[in-house]
Amino acid sequence: MADHLDLTQEDRGAHLDTAFRLLALAAGVTVLAILGLIAWSTTHEAWPAFRVAGLHFLTSKHWVPNDPDGPGPATAQYGTFAFVYGTLVASTIALLLAVPVSIGIALFTTELAPRRLRRPITNLIDLLAAIPSVVYGLWGIAVLAPQAQGFYGDLHRWFRPVPGLNRLFGPDPNGRSLMTAGVILAIMITPIITSLTREVFTTVPRGEKDAALALGATRWEMIRAAVLPHSFGGMTGAVMLGLGRAMGETIAVALVIGSSPQVVANLFKPGDAMPAVIANQFGESGGTFRAALMGLGVALFAITIIINMSARLLVRRAEVRVRGAA
Amino acid sequence: MTVVSLARAPDLTTSTVARRRSVANAAATAAMCVAFLVAMVPLVLIIGYLLARGGRVISWDFLSGNIPLPTAKGPGMGPAVVGTLVITGAAAVMAIPLGVFGAIYLNEFGRRSRLASVIRFMADVMTGVPSIVMGLFIYTIWVLRYGQSGLAGALALACLMLPVVIRTTEEMLRLVPTELRHGSVALGARTWRTVLTVVLPAALPGIVSGAMLAVARAAGETAPLLFTIGIVRERNASLSGPNTALSAQIFSNASQPFAGAIDRAWGAAFTLVLLVFLLTVVARMVAARFASESN
Numbered sequence: 001m002a003d004h005l006d007l008t009q010e011d012r013g014a015h016l017d018t019a020f021r022l023l024a025l026a027a028g029v030t031v032l033a034i035l036g037l038i039a040w041s042t043t044h045e046a047w048p049a050f051r052v053a054g055l056h057f058l059t060s061k062h063w064v065p066n067d068p069d070g071p072g073p074a075t076a077q078y079g080t081f082a083f084v085y086g087t088l089v090a091s092t093i094a095l096l097l098a099v100p101v102s103i104g105i106a107l108f109t110t111e112l113a114p115r116r117l118r119r120p121i122t123n124l125i126d127l128l129a130a131i132p133s134v135v136y137g138l139w140g141i142a143v144l145a146p147q148a149q150g151f152y153g154d155l156h157r158w159f160r161p162v163p164g165l166n167r168l169f170g171p172d173p174n175g176r177s178l179m180t181a182g183v184i185l186a187i188m189i190t191p192i193i194t195s196l197t198r199e200v201f202t203t204v205p206r207g208e209k210d211a212a213l214a215l216g217a218t219r220w221e222m223i224r225a226a227v228l229p230h231s232f233g234g235m236t237g238a239v240m241l242g243l244g245r246a247m248g249e250t251i252a253v254a255l256v257i258g259s260s261p262q263v264v265a266n267l268f269k270p271g272d273a274m275p276a277v278i279a280n281q282f283g284e285s286g287g288t289f290r291a292a293l294m295g296l297g298v299a300l301f302a303i304t305i306i307i308n309m310s311a312r313l314l315v316r317r318a319e320v321r322v323r324g325a326a
Numbered sequence: 327m328t329v330v331s332l333a334r335a336p337d338l339t340t341s342t343v344a345r346r347r348s349v350a351n352a353a354a355t356a357a358m359c360v361a362f363l364v365a366m367v368p369l370v371l372i373i374g375y376l377l378a379r380g381g382r383v384i385s386w387d388f389l390s391g392n393i394p395l396p397t398a399k400g401p402g403m404g405p406a407v408v409g410t411l412v413i414t415g416a417a418a419v420m421a422i423p424l425g426v427f428g429a430i431y432l433n434e435f436g437r438r439s440r441l442a443s444v445i446r447f448m449a450d451v452m453t454g455v456p457s458i459v460m461g462l463f464i465y466t467i468w469v470l471r472y473g474q475s476g477l478a479g480a481l482a483l484a485c486l487m488l489p490v491v492i493r494t495t496e497e498m499l500r501l502v503p504t505e506l507r508h509g510s511v512a513l514g515a516r517t518w519r520t521v522l523t524v525v526l527p528a529a530l531p532g533i534v535s536g537a538m539l540a541v542a543r544a545a546g547e548t549a550p551l552l553f554t555i556g557i558v559r560e561r562n563a564s565l566s567g568p569n570t571a572l573s574a575q576i577f578s579n580a581s582q583p584f585a586g587a588i589d590r591a592w593g594a595a596f597t598l599v600l601l602v603f604l605l606t607v608v609a610r611m612v613a614a615r616f617a618s619e620s621n
Contacts, residue, residue: 013516020518021435027427028436028445031492034485035448038459041466104361112358121362123610128369130606132546134573135595138580139372142379142588187368194365218347220354241454248456250549251573255580275458275549282462282553297462301455308454312447 038301046295048288053078057295061085063261065281065289078292080299082261086178086271090253091246093182093267094189099239101186102193110201111223122198129191137255140184145175145256152179152268170266176258179267184252189242196241200234200318201227237314244307248300250275274300373599380596383589389597393559393570396579399586403594405561409571410598413476413555414545416565417483422537424484425491426526432492433499434521446496452489458549460485465553474556476569482550487540494536498529531616538609542602548573572598 050057060079109121152173159169204227212222228235258270259280274296282293343351383401391402428445436442464482472478502525510520526533548571556568557578572594579591 017517020521021431024427024431024435027424028431028442028492030424030428031445031449031452031489034463034488035452035455037467038455038463042459042462045462045466101361101364104358105365108358108362112355124369125365127603127606128365130542130546130602131372132548132573132598132602134546134548134576134580135372135376135599138576138591138595139375141580142592143371143375187365190365216343218343218351220351221347223354244454248454248458250456250458251577255577275456278458278462279549279552294462294466297459301459304454304456304459305451308451309447311454312450 094185173268196238234318240311383593429495498532
């Protein structure tokens with residue numbers, strides 16, 4: 001017998017495995033490092049504005065930015081409530097429009113459409129998500145806004161006798177307005193809400209749906225009895241992720257919202273939003289003004305992190321429950 | 327035993343469903359179809375306008391020529407095409423290897439450990455961080471020290487791509503059968519060799535497809551580039567020095583009052599959407615082949 005294989009030789013490759021493991025670990029930890037760095041560096045940069053404005057930063061609607069290094073009165077005010085208001089209003093409009101449509105499409109693809117049409121339909125909706133936001137903005141400012149103005153006028157005339165609504169759908173409509181921003185946002189968040197709710201709907205156990213149908217339920221009754229109750233948590237998470245997306249969306253909103261920091265009930269008036277004002281004014285800002293815009297970024301980061309964390313927890317809980325049942 | 331009267335046997339045809347119930351069912355069915363059609367309206371309109379207004383402008387001169395002043399008419403988006411390719415490419419080179427290694431940690435080493443769960447969760451959360459915040463972040467840690475450059479823009483885009491690459495790659499690694507790993511280890515291969523020569527190749531098409539989708543999304547981003555690359559009209563194929571990109575040009579031209587600038591915005595939008603759609607379609611084809619192979 002020839003030389004037998006020496007299996008006792010010293011383990012020379014072990015350090016390679018350790019190095020590989022550490023490399024992978026470092027890459028994974030990068031995510032945490034980046035998130036931590038974002039929080040620290042932007043807060044640090046925004047600190048001068050937080051110190052000057054204090055709590056009024058988010059509660060005051062007086063936005064009179066001035067570059068202290070430049071000319072002009074030194075009575076700058078950094079109240080950002082108008083931007084918070086614009087972001088909330090536009091996102092609310094977007095959710096009101098997008099959620100019913102998205103749930104409808106998700107039900108259409110999972111419960112209604114023929115099986116071989118499901119994939120093409122999904123791909124079509126996903127195309128909406130592939131269009132860059134600046135292209136939505138270009139379409140919004142060049143096509144939608146000019147044409148929406150007339151339609152807004154009609155809405156105002158129809159709703160004039162209705163108390164409440166006549167304040168929201170007010171007079172002197174402008175194409176570049178909170179409403180137009182909301183509509184554009186609705187189009188942009190529809191694909192993400194649709195795809196997440198679709199995922200949730202496909203986790204409904206076959207047996208529950210069959211049981212409802214066997215009891216004589218119509219398709220709609222089956223959806224109400226089996227699909228929707230089972231999916232409530234996941235749907236809530238999907239809607240919240242859509243909300244986070246809408247609040248952070250920058251470029252499309254910056255182009256169509258009208259860039260006018262005011263707090264008005266009339267949805268057909270121009271407004272401004274937190275990410276939009278950063279995009280529009282950061283380039284020509286300096287000093288405390290720039291710090292204030294950075295502060296808006298910090299607020300945006302904090303809000304979206306909170307929304308995303310709660311949404312992910314909801315979606316995850318829904319997943320876990322499904323796995324537990326299976 | 328009671329005798330059931332056969333004359334009153336239930337009629338099981340659909341017509342016995344109460345009118346109100348069948349109306350509700352029909353209304354709900356119609357509403358679902360309408361929801362789908364409503365979502366198709368903006369898609370058709372936007373693609374129609376892109377073809378009509380952007381397709382008219384597209385030519386070789388447009389794709390290669392220099393960018394004229396906003397007031398001027400005529401073609402020229404060459405520097406923006408170059409900038410988009412260079413910046414997005416550099417972002418991909420940074421984010422994809424890092425993301426793949428991060429996914430290797432999550433799926434091959436960390437698995438169910440607490441740290442891995444936290445990273446997985448925070449990567450999901452990070453996909454929801456607004457892109458403009460990434461721009462502000464790179465501005466504070468990079469641009470304030472080293473100035474605006476294509477590299478700064480690439481860093482911002484890489485931050486956006488990283489969590490997407492990590493999560494899609496991890497999903498793909500999870501699909502690789504454990505038997506393959508066992509076989510490799512049983513043959514005496516070390517973990518690093520098993521991962522690099524057995525697990526990664528098995529998952530490669532899926533990883534490529536996920537990475538391409540991340541690149542497609544990054545190529546269309548504007549907000550992270552606004553304060554990081556500056557805006558120039560000259561061609562700059564290097565990563566240093568101010569640069570420009572298709573998305574940045576669309577943004578600055580869209581709000582111009584000049585017809586020539588608006589035309590160039592539509593042409594740039596057409597080019598950008600074409601690029602993004604091509605990447606998306608190829609990624610989906612790769613993914614579809616992967617799915618049919620693994621079945």
